Amino acid sequence: MARIIVITSGKGGVGKTTTAAAMAMGLAQRGHRTAVIDFDVGLRNLDLIMGCERRVVYDFVNVINGEANLNQALIRDKRCDSLYVLPASQTRDKEALTQEGVGKVLEELGKGHDYIVCDSPAGIEHGANMAMYFADDAVVVTNPEVSSVRDSDRMLGILASKSRRAEQDDEPIKEHLLLTRYSADRVERGEMLSVDDVQEILSLNLLGVIPESQAVLNASNAGIPVVLDNESNAGRAYNDMVARYLGEDLPMRFLDTERKGIFSRLFRG
Amino acid sequence: MGLLDVFRSNRNKGSASVAKERLQILVAHDRAYRNRPSYLPKLQQEILEVIRKYVEVDLDAVSVNYEQDDDQEFLELNIVLPDAAGRG
Numbered sequence: 305m306a307r308i309i310v311i312t313s314g315k316g317g318v319g320k321t322t323t324a325a326a327m328a329m330g331l332a333q334r335g336h337r338t339a340v341i342d343f344d345v346g347l348r349n350l351d352l353i354m355g356c357e358r359r360v361v362y363d364f365v366n367v368i369n370g371e372a373n374l375n376q377a378l379i380r381d382k383r384c385d386s387l388y389v390l391p392a393s394q395t396r397d398k399e400a401l402t403q404e405g406v407g408k409v410l411e412e413l414g415k416g417h418d419y420i421v422c423d424s425p426a427g428i429e430h431g432a433n434m435a436m437y438f439a440d441d442a443v444v445v446t447n448p449e450v451s452s453v454r455d456s457d458r459m460l461g462i463l464a465s466k467s468r469r470a471e472q473d474d475e476p477i478k479e480h481l482l483l484t485r486y487s488a489d490r491v492e493r494g495e496m497l498s499v500d501d502v503q504e505i506l507s508l509n510l511l512g513v514i515p516e517s518q519a520v521l522n523a524s525n526a527g528i529p530v531v532l533d534n535e536s537n538a539g540r541a542y543n544d545m546v547a548r549y550l551g552e553d554l555p556m557r558f559l560d561t562e563r564k565g566i567f568s569r570l571f572r573g
Numbered sequence: 574m575g576l577l578d579v580f581r582s583n584r585n586k587g588s589a590s591v592a593k594e595r596l597q598i599l600v601a602h603d604r605a606y607r608n609r610p611s612y613l614p615k616l617q618q619e620i621l622e623v624i625r626k627y628v629e630v631d632l633d634a635v636s637v638n639y640e641q642d643d644d645q646e647f648l649e650l651n652i653v654l655p656d657a658a659g660r661g
């Protein structure tokens with residue numbers, strides 16, 4: 305049975321889809337059979353980030369409704385054999401994701417895969433609930449700003465009370481924090497919450513810190529998950545994240561500003 | 574205090590420390606709210622009914638407040654009785 309990982313946040317635009325693509329690609333590159341599912345019905349964009357948008361024929365909702373079978377809808381990644389993408393439906397109504405339907409698809413996918421990564425839509429409504437309901441692990445993607453941290457905390461409340469594991473009194477979902485769009489410069493100037501600040505409030509297992517980086521936009525422009533760009537800080541930070549998820553003990557990188565010399569620091573005050 | 578600490582102390586002047594303080598309050602409040610037992614509204618209703626058997630109180634005379642800290646839960650019950658003149 306596959307392990308199900310939900311990438312969630314509450315707030316929109318924090319980097320969930322970027323992270324889902326990175327997580328899935330990172331796991332697959334390490335040889336794990338991985339599927340990544342876009343739960344953002346109506347706002348499909350995981351396929352764009354993965355660069356497979358022109359190969360979409362059937363989608364998640366088609367499979368749930370029995371209009372296509374799973375193999376017809378899954379798109380195999382061209383760069384990595386062990387990675388499959390299940391795109392979201394572009395047009396249907398959000399209620400099309402029924403709990404029963406989602407459960408069936410996950411069960412079938414779970415037979416042939418080691419990991420299933422679920423890219424959650426924003427919000428705390430139906431779509432987000434469906435994405436997290438069956439999860440074993442949750443990566444809570446958070447930006448270092450007030451509304452994102454608050455929404456992450458609310459999402460933690462939902463994970464702890466409305467998931468299958470909660471309802472069946474199983475061991476709770478394993479929650480991890482991923483801090484993204486982090487700017488060490490701004491933290492140093494006191495303009496942005498630091499990792500420690502966020503950890504003091506959320507106190508979760510810290511899976512990684514992804515720096516704010518132009519490389520993310522470049523990657524999404526090109527349809528290549530940023531985790532494949534090992535030249536960039538963001539790409540390397542995402543690789544570290546995947547390695548940590550798999551149990552490696554790596555120090556956090558990119559938390560400090562580039563060494564600029566003591567004098568420039570002194571003058572900046 | 575080392576030189577580094579002097580630099581660090583500058584951080585407290587930035588907006589990040591305000592953000593952190595606000596968040597701590599906000600999140601504590603959110604958590605208290607979501608941890609409220611679900612029976613509170615019904616409890617409030619039933620207490621009101623019992624009181625009204627004996628005293629003519631307003632429908633909003635009973636308020637129930639739930640709070641929680643690290644190791645205790647508090648249920649605070651407030652009942653406003655009418656003026657002495659109004660009592661039978």
Ligand SMILES: Nc1ncnc2c1ncn2[C@@H]1O[C@H](COP(=O)(O)OP(=O)(O)O)[C@@H](O)[C@H]1O
Nearest residue numbers: 316317318319320321322485515516517520521
């Ligand atoms: N580390 C980062 N640095 C710079 N931009 C980022 C970073 N992470 C995400 N973004 C940008 O933020 C926007 C939202 O990202 P996305 O992954 O789609 O978030 P979500 O799925 O949570 O809505 C995108 O334009 C993306 O390129």
Ligand SMILES: [Mg+2]
Nearest residue numbers: 320321344424
């Ligand atoms: Mg998204």
